Amino acid sequence: xxxxxxxxxxxxxxxxxxxxxxxxxxxxxxxxxxxxxxxxxxxxxxxxxxxxxxxxxxxxxxxxxxxxxxxxxxxxxxxxxxxxxxxxxxxxxxxxxxxxxxxxxxxxxxxx
Amino acid sequence: xxxxxxxxxxxxxxxxxxxxxxxxxxxxxxxxxxxxxxxxxxxxxxxxxxxxxxxxxxxxxxxxxxxxxxxxxxxxxxxxxxxxxxxxxxxxxxxxxxxxxxxxxxxxxxxxxxxxxxxxxxxxxxxxxxxxxxxxxxxxxxxxxxxxxxxxxxxxxxxxxxxxxxxxxxxxxxxxxxxxxxxxxxxxxxxxxxxxxxxxxxxxxxxxxxxxxxxxxxxxxxxxxxxxxxxxxxxxxxxxxxxxxxxxxxxxxxxxxxxxxxxxxxxxxxxxxxxxxxxxxxxxxxxxxxxxxxxxxxxxxxxxxxxxxxxxxxxxxxxxxxxxxxxxxxxxxxxxxxxxxxxxxxxxxxxxxxxxxxxxxxxxxxxxxxxxxxxxxxxxxxxxxxxxxxxxxxxxxxxxxxxxxxxxxxxxxxxxxxxxxxxxxxxxxxxxxxxxxxxxxxxxxxxxxxxxxxxxxxxxxxxxxxxxxxxxxxxxxxxxxxxxxxxxxxxxxxxxxxxxxxxxxxxxxxxxxxxxxxxxxxxxxxxxxxxxxxxxxxxxxxxxxxxxxxxxxxxxxxxxxxxxxxxxxxxxxxxxxxxxxxxxxxxxxxxxxxxxxxxxxxxxxxxxxxxxxxxxxxxxxxxxxxxxxxxxxxxxxxxxxxxxxxxxxxxxxxxxxxxxxxxxxxxxxxxxxxxxxxxxxxxxxxxxxxxxxxxxxxxxxxxxxxxxxxxxxxxxxxxxxxxxxxxxxxxxxxxxxxxxxxxxxxxxxxxxxxxxxxxxxxxxxxxxxxxxxxxxxxxxxxxxxxxxxxxxxxxxxxxxxxxxxxxxxxxxxxxxxxxxxxxxxxxxxxxxxxxxxxxxxxxxxxxxxxxxxxxxxxxxxxxxxxxxxxxxxxxxxxxx
Numbered sequence: 001x002x003x004x005x006x007x008x009x010x011x012x013x014x015x016x017x018x019x020x021x022x023x024x025x026x027x028x029x030x031x032x033x034x035x036x037x038x039x040x041x042x043x044x045x046x047x048x049x050x051x052x053x054x055x056x057x058x059x060x061x062x063x064x065x066x067x068x069x070x071x072x073x074x075x076x077x078x079x080x081x082x083x084x085x086x087x088x089x090x091x092x093x094x095x096x097x098x099x100x101x102x103x104x105x106x107x108x109x110x111x112x
Numbered sequence: 113x114x115x116x117x118x119x120x121x122x123x124x125x126x127x128x129x130x131x132x133x134x135x136x137x138x139x140x141x142x143x144x145x146x147x148x149x150x151x152x153x154x155x156x157x158x159x160x161x162x163x164x165x166x167x168x169x170x171x172x173x174x175x176x177x178x179x180x181x182x183x184x185x186x187x188x189x190x191x192x193x194x195x196x197x198x199x200x201x202x203x204x205x206x207x208x209x210x211x212x213x214x215x216x217x218x219x220x221x222x223x224x225x226x227x228x229x230x231x232x233x234x235x236x237x238x239x240x241x242x243x244x245x246x247x248x249x250x251x252x253x254x255x256x257x258x259x260x261x262x263x264x265x266x267x268x269x270x271x272x273x274x275x276x277x278x279x280x281x282x283x284x285x286x287x288x289x290x291x292x293x294x295x296x297x298x299x300x301x302x303x304x305x306x307x308x309x310x311x312x313x314x315x316x317x318x319x320x321x322x323x324x325x326x327x328x329x330x331x332x333x334x335x336x337x338x339x340x341x342x343x344x345x346x347x348x349x350x351x352x353x354x355x356x357x358x359x360x361x362x363x364x365x366x367x368x369x370x371x372x373x374x375x376x377x378x379x380x381x382x383x384x385x386x387x388x389x390x391x392x393x394x395x396x397x398x399x400x401x402x403x404x405x406x407x408x409x410x411x412x413x414x415x416x417x418x419x420x421x422x423x424x425x426x427x428x429x430x431x432x433x434x435x436x437x438x439x440x441x442x443x444x445x446x447x448x449x450x451x452x453x454x455x456x457x458x459x460x461x462x463x464x465x466x467x468x469x470x471x472x473x474x475x476x477x478x479x480x481x482x483x484x485x486x487x488x489x490x491x492x493x494x495x496x497x498x499x500x501x502x503x504x505x506x507x508x509x510x511x512x513x514x515x516x517x518x519x520x521x522x523x524x525x526x527x528x529x530x531x532x533x534x535x536x537x538x539x540x541x542x543x544x545x546x547x548x549x550x551x552x553x554x555x556x557x558x559x560x561x562x563x564x565x566x567x568x569x570x571x572x573x574x575x576x577x578x579x580x581x582x583x584x585x586x587x588x589x590x591x592x593x594x595x596x597x598x599x600x601x602x603x604x605x606x607x608x609x610x611x612x613x614x615x616x617x618x619x620x621x622x623x624x625x626x627x628x629x630x631x632x633x634x635x636x637x638x639x640x641x642x643x644x645x646x647x648x649x650x651x652x653x654x655x656x657x658x659x660x661x662x663x664x665x666x667x668x669x670x671x672x673x674x675x676x677x678x679x680x681x682x683x684x685x686x687x688x689x690x691x692x693x694x695x696x697x698x699x700x701x702x703x704x705x706x707x708x709x710x711x712x713x714x715x716x717x718x719x720x721x722x723x724x725x726x727x728x729x730x731x732x733x734x735x736x737x738x739x740x741x742x743x744x745x746x747x748x749x750x751x752x753x754x755x756x757x758x759x760x761x762x763x764x765x766x767x768x769x770x771x772x773x774x775x776x777x778x779x780x781x782x783x784x785x786x787x788x789x790x791x792x793x794x795x796x797x798x799x800x801x802x803x804x805x806x807x808x809x810x811x812x813x814x815x816x817x818x819x820x821x822x823x824x825x826x827x828x829x830x831x832x833x834x835x836x837x838x839x840x841x842x843x844x845x846x847x848x849x850x851x852x853x854x855x856x857x858x859x860x861x862x863x864x865x866x867x868x869x870x871x872x873x874x875x876x877x878x879x880x881x882x883x884x885x886x887x888x889x890x891x892x893x894x895x896x897x898x899x900x901x902x903x904x905x906x907x908x909x910x911x912x913x914x915x916x917x918x919x920x921x922x923x924x925x926x927x928x929x930x931x932x933x934x935x936x937x938x939x940x941x942x943x944x945x946x947x948x949x950x951x952x953x954x955x956x957x958x959x960x961x962x963x964x965x966x967x968x969x970x971x972x973x974x975x976x977x978x979x980x981x982x983x984x985x986x987x988x989x990x991x992x
Contacts, residue, residue, distance in 0.1 A: 026143035027150075043147060044170025047140060052175070069149070071119050073142030 006058075006087050012037070013049045014058060014088055017078050024078045026050065050078055058084030118152055120145055121161065124168060132171060133178040140171070192521075193528075200529050207501070213887040214497050215537050217880045221490025222541030222578065224876050227552050228483035230565055234558055235471050238379045238458035242320045244414055247284075248454040249421060251276075251411040252463045253432075256446040266463035267407040268449065275431065276411075282419040287314045289382070289467065290393055290409040296846060297386070298360040299348055303846070306344070308386035310393040310409075316373075318414045319382070325355050326371020335391040338367040341375045344385045363844060365392070378559060381458050381468040404436035405445065410467050412454075425451045475866055482873050485626050489877055491585045492619040493884035498530065498589035499616060500891045502596075509593055510601030522594035530586025531579060538578040542566070555872065557865055588615075616888065617924055623881040624928030624965060625935065630874030631961040632936035633943075636953070637867035640944065643951045645860055649697055650794025650803075652732035656852035657827075658695060659818040659834065661845070670812035676841045680820075685830045688730030688821035692723040693814035696731050696852060697795055704779035705807070707763055715779060718759065719797070720807040722814035728754070728791060730821050738772045738789030741810050749811040753785035757793045759805035776807070785809060799856070802948045819852070878965070882972040889921060889973045893980045900980055901988030913981040918973055925969045929962045936961075 006014065016032040017024040030046045053059045064075040080088075120141065128140060144164070151160035204211040239245060251268045273286035290310040296303035315321065316328040323331070324342060331339055338359070345352055348359065358368050367388060376383055415424065432447040433440065440447070452461050459473045509522060545552075549562055661669050677689050702719030710716070725741035727733075741752055753776060757767065765771050767790060777784045785807075793803045822830045831849070838847040893900070896917075903913060937953060944950040 026139060027146050030147075042170035043143060043167050044173070044176075047136065047143070047171075048173060048175050051136065069146060070142035071145040073138050073145065075142060076139040 006091055009045070010049055010053055010058075011088065011091055013046065014053060014080060014084055017050075017059065018080045018085075018088070022077060022079075025075050029078075053084065054078070056083075057081060058087055118149060118157075120148055120164070124164060127168060128171070131178060132176045136176055140176075192525075196525050196528050197532075199525070200532055203505075203529070207504070209890060210497065210501065210887060211533075213883045213890075214494060214533060215540065217493045217883050218490045218534065218537035218581075219540035219544060220876060221486050221880060222538055222574075223544040223548065224486045224873060225483045226541065226545045226565075226574065227548075227556075228479050228486075228873075229570075230552075230560055231556055231558060232476050232480055232483075234379070234560060235459060235476050238471065239381055239454055241377050241379060242454060244318065244320070245454045247414050247417060247419075248318060249413050249415060249451040250454065250457060251413065251428075252450045252452050252461075253407045254448040254450050255407070264450070264463045265407045266452075266461065266466050267409055268411045269404050269406055269432065270409055271404050271435070272431065272449070273411045273413070275435065276413055276428065280424075280428070282416045282424060283413050284416055285314045285318050285414040287312050287318050287412050288390055288409050289315070289412070290390065291467070292408055293393075295361040295363065295365060295388070297348070298362070303362055306385040307383055308388055309382075309384050310388045310390045312390045315387070318412055321376060321380075322374040324372045324374055325352070328371075331371040332387060332389040333391065334368075334370075335389055335395045336365065336367050337370045337389045337392075339371040339373050339387040340369060341373055341385055343375050345372050362846070363396075367392075381466070381470070383468045402439070404432055405440070405447070421451055421453060425449075478866075478870070482630070482870065485630070486873065486877055486880070487581070489623050489626060489880045489884075491581065492623050493880060493887070494530070494533075494585040495588055496616045496619050496884055497887045497891075498586070499592055500888055502589065502593050505593060506596050506601040509596045510598040513596075513598040514602070519594045523590045526590035526593050527583060527586050530590065531582030534578040534582035534585070535575075538574060542571075542574070555865065555869055557862075620881075620885065620888070620924050621928045621931065623884060624925050624969070625932040627874070627878045627881045628929060628932030628961055628965050629936040629939065630870070630877045631964055632932070632940060632958060634867065634871040634874045635957055635961055636940045636943070636951070637863075637870055639951050639957070640947065641860055641863050641867060644799050644947070644949070645857070647795075647799050647949065649799060649856075650733070650792060651697060652821075653697065653852040653856060655822055655824050656696070656731065657820045657822055657831070657834075657849055658852055658855070659820070659838070659847070659849045661816055661818065661842070667813050669815060672841050673812065673815060673818070676818075676837060679837045679841065680834060683830065683833055685823040685826040686820055687823065688726055688819075690724050690727035690730040690819045691812070691815040692727055692817050692819065693721045693811075695817055695855065696727075696819055698798060698855070702804075702806075706777040706779065708775045708777075709763075716762065716805070718805050718807050720809060721796075722811040723808050724810065724812070724815070727808070727819070730819055733794055734792040736790045736792055737767065737769060738787070740789055744810075749809070749813075751783060751785050752788045752810060754789045754791055754808040755787055756791055756796070756803070756806045758803050759807065760790065762805045778809075798859075799949070800947055878968050882968050885921060885969055886972045886976070889917075889976050892920075893917065893976055897980075897983075897988040900983070901985035904981075904985040905989070910981045914977055917977045917980060918970070921969065921973055922966075925966055929965060933958050933962075 012033060013029060016029050016036070020028055020032055026043060026047055029050065030041055030043050033041045033046070050059065054061055058081055059078045060081050061076050061078050064077060066072050066074045124144075125141065128137060128144075132140060144167070147167070148160055148164055151163055154160075155163070242248060250266065251272050253265045253268045254262055255265065256262045270288060270290075273288045276283045277286045288311060291308065294306065294308045297306050298304075311332060313328065313330055313332040315332070316323055323339070326339060331337065340348075340354070342352070345354055349357065352372060354369050355371060356369065358366050360366050373387065415421070429448050429450070431449050452463065457466075458469075459471045459476065461470065512522060546562060546566070549560065549565060552558070553560060673691055677691075680686060681689055699721075702717065704715035705718045705720075706715050725743045728735060728740040735754075736757070738754075740754070741750065744750060755771075755776075760767055760771060765774075771790060772787055774787050775784050776787065791808075795801070795803060796806050797804065820830075820834070834849070835847045838845075900913065900917075903916075908916075936958070940953055944953070
């Protein structure tokens with residue numbers, strides 16, 4: 001299905017945004033990912049991913065009021081669109097489907 | 113949370129703005145600001161900055177990059193140009209003094225740099241007109257007498273050229289140039305000195321001297337043929353149609369003219385008026401069994417393009433030894449041949465006895481350095497004045513930004529202005545240098561004519577250079593000016609940031625430190641030269657006339673000298689006559705000697721020369737113990753010897769009568785000499801060199817110079833008299849003479865010229881620095897007009913105001929002084945290391961330079977300070 005391919009990082013970003021709901025802006029997403037993955041994610045990577053996902057139509061953005069805290073800049077908050085939700089579900093289903101086909105003994109050999 | 117957050121460092125913002133596309137900027141900057149604040153709280157400011165810089169790299173991905181818009185084309189360029197130039201000229205008019213200082217400083221810097229550029233270009237271009245310059249090599253002779261130092265002579269033996277051409281296929285052509293004897297030319301019954309070489313036709317196939325008439329293959333093959341330069345042809349024949357004609361020269365020689373050659377370019381290290389065929393010289397002289405060891409002429413070869421010079425040099429190194437080794441062995445001589453590539457001869461050759469003028473790479477380097485410094489000074493001025501003016505223009509920037517101008521547009525405008533100023537300065541600088549070119553020529557000893565200086569290529573590179581200068585010097589001020597925030601400039605009273613102030617002060621300190629270094633250098637140069645010139649040589653060089661007899665064979669001169677001496681000694685104006693093997697106080701040469709008391713076969717190095725008995729009295733050399741030589745008749749050498757104090761010291765002998773009667777055996781003959789006297793040390797090699805152990809012996813056949821102490825009031829008569837008698841006794845030899853003090857002075861001419869130029873450039877440097885200071889004080893006082901007015905109203909005295917206004921600038925000069933001292937000390941002590949005898953770098957010298965610096969800078973600010981303290985307060989306070 002064209003246009004629904006998600007990279008692993010994009011999938012995580014999309015999920016983080018869904019979890020954060022209306023507080024999903026760049027820095028918050030970065031912190032969330034940091035907490036979940038226990039690994040430092042560069043802010044540039046987050047911004048790139050968010051904007052790409054927006055370009056693909058998986059996210060939509062709203063701008064909040066400018067605050068002093070942000071040096072007079074507005075905050076860009078993201079929400080997952082329907083297409084984004086579909087893409088996430090597709091990935092999850094795909095994986096689930098494949099897990100279901102897994103015979104019980106698949107990982108025995110690797111363990112020896 | 114009312115606390116003001118830290119804003120992102122400006123450079124980070126700048127980076128983001130410069131490469132991140134506009135549509136991402138707000139989000140990125142906002143998030144980064146917040147992130148930065150978090151980082152500061154968690155880890156502190158410096159750590160936060162480092163981490164922020166790290167995250168900056170994560171934006172280096174094409175996705176974020178802005179697509180270039182070429183905004184230069186987005187506004188109508190012509191309209192903007194008209195607009196900008198109008199504003200620019202209004203600016204110039206509004207502050208005429210300021211603009212004048214800016215332009216004047218820069219144009220003087222440009223003119224000075226242009227001169228230095230011309231000088232360096234001229235030096236570097238020497239010999240570059242030869243088409244085959246990369247393939248031409250000169251053969252030099254590196255030789256060593258037993259137990260003395262290696263000597264490198266630019267000359268070589270006449271045997272080398274034919275041998276090389278015959279035995280080595282890589283040598284395409286070889287030519288010999290002989291000028292030990294330059295025959296005088298007979299013209300209107302007078303013998304006239306001309307520069308000439310005895311040489312071969314192959315000269316024209318190696319070098320690019322242009323033959324105008326004659327056959328370049330054969331013109332110098334036959335004996336008694338000659339080629340004249342164009343100017344000589346015009347001088348002697350008034351015509352260029354002279355091939356086939358003849359002229360006469362000294363020793364009743366007749367030459368037939370076989371060609372005319374273009375005058376050698378000034379940038380040739382081989383200079384001549386006449387080229388005479390080498391075979392003439394061969395005909396005139398009788399062969400000598402030791403020709404392999406007579407380094408009399410210059411040999412140049414042209415090698416094939418694929419020849420590796422170093423490899424070839426290693427193959428011919430032992431050429432003399434291979435061909436003449438059996439006779440050299442007993443003499444204990446060592447001779448190696450070396451190659452010197454044509455392009456390096458002028459600036460780099462270290463060989464003695466050069467064929468023509470020789471430059472010095474150190475001079476070229478010193479001047480290039482000074483040129484850079486001057487340009488730097490002018491640049492600093494420019495930056496200083498431009499940033500100082502920024503307050504002036506802040507409102508303009510604010511309004512422009514409010515009506516929609518952007519940073520890039522403003523940057524471009526300010527850059528445009530600085531480039532424009534540079535171009536105006538260039539025009540003035542060029543006019544200045546055109547006017548001053550004759551002065552520069554006379555100072556530097558160059559002969560650069562105006563059309564050579566202002567070539568299209570030079571002008572173009574100057575234009576590009578000043579364009580570059582405008583961009584470099586204008587970049588910082590333009591950046592500062594265009595980044596003013598409209599709110600701040602329009603609402604608040606905008607004062608210059610402490611950062612800008614610091615920069616200006618730093619640049620001023622640099623300028624004055626550089627000026628100090630140049631002043632110190634000038635002082636040291638002059639003092640050292642003066643010191644060398646005034647230095648007591650240990651003998652009396654004044655009123656001594658020296659006749660050169662070095663073209664006459666030693667034995668025949670020794671036979672005739674007593675007669676000549678008898679003929680002239682009756683003249684009352686001649687107070688002393690002495691002959692010697694060297695010019696008094698000049699020249700090196702010596703060998704191993706075997707003094708008594710040392711183990712057998714253990715020799716010592718001594719320099720020695722031969723002199724007649726009256727040498728000591730004629731030159732006023734003091735005898736400390738014993739006596740001078742006894743006058744004797746005949747040409748037989750005596751076995752007496754005089755030694756100097758340094759010799760005694762080197763042997764550990766006391767200065768007492770015990771020394772007299774001791775024996776020293778000569779290494780060159782094995783004869784044993786007896787010491788009859790000890791004389792006071794004098795500079796027998798050169799005032800620059802250390803006094804070495806020296807011996808004077810009396811071997812008449814070595815004599816080559818006659819020194820005469822004469823009465824200064826009758827110089828002319830004595831000279832005529834001497835020449836008349838000379839022609840009676842040595843009719844076939846030219847009478848050539850010089851005065852000893854002039855001979856010494858000539859040695860300093862080059863150094864004197866160098867230091868004069870350095871002096872001029874350092875004055876220029878101080879001037880540029882001072883007009884910079886002048887501009888800055890002018891500006892600072894305008895800023896403080898109200899303050900001064902209020903202070904006066906409240907009763908400040910003129911003195912206290914004067915102190916208040918000048919202390920800041922004096923502090924700058926003081927810091928520059930302290931910074932400049934160690935630098936100039938290091939530089940100057942390195943220069944002085946070149947001399948065996950040098951002045952001390954006394955603190956007084958630095959204080960003198962410092963005092964000069966202060967005097968100049970006080971002069972620069974004095975009048976303004978004075979007028980500032982004198983202004984009526986009402987004038988400053990009434991407006992607003």
